[in-house]
Amino acid sequence: MTTTSQIPVRLDFDAHAARFSRAMNQLDHAATTELDRVEFDPRMRELVRIRASQLNGCAYCIDMHTKDARAVGETEQRLYALPAWRETPYFTARERAALAFTESVTLLAQGHVPQEDYDAVAAEFGPDEIAALVSLIVAINAWNAIAVATRAWEPGSYQP
Amino acid sequence: MTTTSQIPVRLDFDAHAARFSRAMNQLDHAATTELDRVEFDPRMRELVRIRASQLNGCAYCIDMHTKDARAVGETEQRLYALPAWRETPYFTARERAALAFTESVTLLAQGHVPQEDYDAVAAEFGPDEIAALVSLIVAINAWNAIAVATRAWEPGSYQP
Amino acid sequence: MTTTSQIPVRLDFDAHAARFSRAMNQLDHAATTELDRVEFDPRMRELVRIRASQLNGCAYCIDMHTKDARAVGETEQRLYALPAWRETPYFTARERAALAFTESVTLLAQGHVPQEDYDAVAAEFGPDEIAALVSLIVAINAWNAIAVATRAWEPGSYQP
Amino acid sequence: MTTTSQIPVRLDFDAHAARFSRAMNQLDHAATTELDRVEFDPRMRELVRIRASQLNGCAYCIDMHTKDARAVGETEQRLYALPAWRETPYFTARERAALAFTESVTLLAQGHVPQEDYDAVAAEFGPDEIAALVSLIVAINAWNAIAVATRAWEPGSYQP
Amino acid sequence: MTTTSQIPVRLDFDAHAARFSRAMNQLDHAATTELDRVEFDPRMRELVRIRASQLNGCAYCIDMHTKDARAVGETEQRLYALPAWRETPYFTARERAALAFTESVTLLAQGHVPQEDYDAVAAEFGPDEIAALVSLIVAINAWNAIAVATRAWEPGSYQP
């Protein structure tokens, strides 16, 4: 992808916090282990990661996870529709529940995950699945925060 | 595209307001005429339409204009990046100015298009271009409002 | 009205987008045709136009439509009360439904016109009336957007 | 004014908090004394009261203070323009400074009256005038809070 | 308390609005009289004052009322928990109702104290108690507004 504007790196996070950077990779691996254990749909994982990254404004993460989503068979039109998923008929009830919960946890400071949001996700997922989904949301939000705060990684540079 | 959730039509707007519906088509044609006159880049037109539709939650419009964007040569990765365009290096200075102004006018009630937002677009575009861009933004916002208020058109049904 | 502060014109929209400007007049005429067909109350039309213009910060439009409202028999006290209409006993159930829907569609990006808002307007108005009301709201929002983005028309200059 | 909807009284505040109610009248009188001492323009006092009441949704207060404003010579068009005063050329630099500060103090929890807002009012008013203006804003906000929380007083019932 | 940053006084409010300042003290005394009459719990009074002051950003008021709260037997951990009181099990049903109503009235411009908020406080308190609580909330908000707008009183200087 040709880049035509400059989004300068603020801080080389991996260099300046190498120990924490490694722990982030381990956290990510642990989230994957939880997701694998409950056989969480690979396409749904990427939808969650992309939607959180859209809310948090993480350009690197959107680029990475749309490439990964396409690699596991996701369609272009579902990815384009994601910012307006509530008004879109393409997503299953489980996908809609996962996306709603992703927004609620990602916008933590705005609503503190009210009881009705938890009830909605619990109507579609069992306890182990919710725990895996929380792990996934926490991990992608952590990556988003590092990427957006430091602009450490150049959007578009990811290769699957 | 397989639809898996129901987004029921609320009102068949074209049937119940046929006269206004025709006038909307004429308004859209007039916007295109203004854009053609200033040779406004076709890809940039679609970026503006998609970004407004993302903010307004118009699933039908996003589906339509991402298809149209791809048809005029837009790339997948630029379309995926659009929700985080400010943090993305893929867009030119003119595209960034057009997108920022699109957000300002679309979020009209929040900020009333402050002077600095107008100054920013005027730094990249001449008066005729701004007038054409305003026409474009007004037209897509009008379509968004009808589509979202009435859910008249099924997302995914558009064929270029 | 004496003007004591300067709100400079940013762009002479009618001159720089003459074709779109004419289409806007036709759109407005089409909305009026829809409203006439369902015999939509003239005072209620102005309440809708003024409330949208208040939310969008369109000083020219407020000035114009309060003059027009007074000309069709609206009272001063109802117009003053409009920013707090929900807490005011002056408005009928139909006027309150129209005003609530006007706010929901005008603040499109904030809420995407949720189902309960549509249900509330449908409890007071039939499909043709809603279609005419949507036409009215779309038209005034389009005027608001042009006026606020370009500051093309001087507030107070309108003469009924 | 004919009332067509019911806004039921929640609590007869004057009866249930008679002592505090009297103290409110004394506070209001004290604000007037401060305003008189600095010869604060009577029309500007009402603009401040009406704008705060619009933000706070106090229908009774808007009705009362628009009647009082008209009684001291304020025009209809300036009162209609008040929700969009920033985009309106009718108001003097001092009126604009007073209105901006009114909004900043009324929306206290949103911005905590940042330094630039204080600097802006201090560019137009001296210390005694600002102290009188603060007294005015505090008094009308207190009335607004009682009226909106308890719906104690029927909008439209005020007679100058 | 050692002060390490400067929060300069903007205006010596007591000197420039002496008359209003005295009326504020009388208003505060009247609120106390109402609260005493209904035997409103002293610790709950301070919780209300501190929570309003947190929302309004009044550092002087937080410092003063946490000192007063500790003096009437409030615990450290309940005071620390106050910004997240909804998620905290330390508070009684009456305290929770009082805190929710405090937030609703303090954030007046955001929600205009909707009916469900009034119903919630009325489920726990009688009319005289609500009137006293409104008096308390109005008084602390008035103090907050003066303190934050003028930065008149140095945070930490209060001695119980």
Next chain:
Amino acid sequence: MTTTSQIPVRLDFDAHAARFSRAMNQLDHAATTELDRVEFDPRMRELVRIRASQLNGCAYCIDMHTKDARAVGETEQRLYALPAWRETPYFTARERAALAFTESVTLLAQGHVPQEDYDAVAAEFGPDEIAALVSLIVAINAWNAIAVATRAWEPGSYQP
């Protein structure tokens, strides 16, 4: 601390996501290692943790980290002042920069950590310190998200 209201556990996260739970402890340990390496002040660490937890509404975390803060010598009055730290003179320039950056990263979705916020923290801290601070903010936000989404841990149960 006596609990008087029920905040029921939604999900025993440690049991249902044991693998991720262990990785969270390792992440937290890694953050501490980064902070120790740059000799980040222990009291400032707790201020950051408490402020993020206040924004995110994490009652368990506030309780835990105010106890830890007191254990490392923090004063009651500074902790009470934290919700209004900007208006409070108790905090050093470095503490103020750390708190402002904490808010910016915690409210990630609202502002995407704009350049001026990064510049402000970089005026007080070097690259290694910022990387450690980012690690700290990311870790506490991750804990907050798990605790608030699942209500897994009872507020007040922590013992230092």
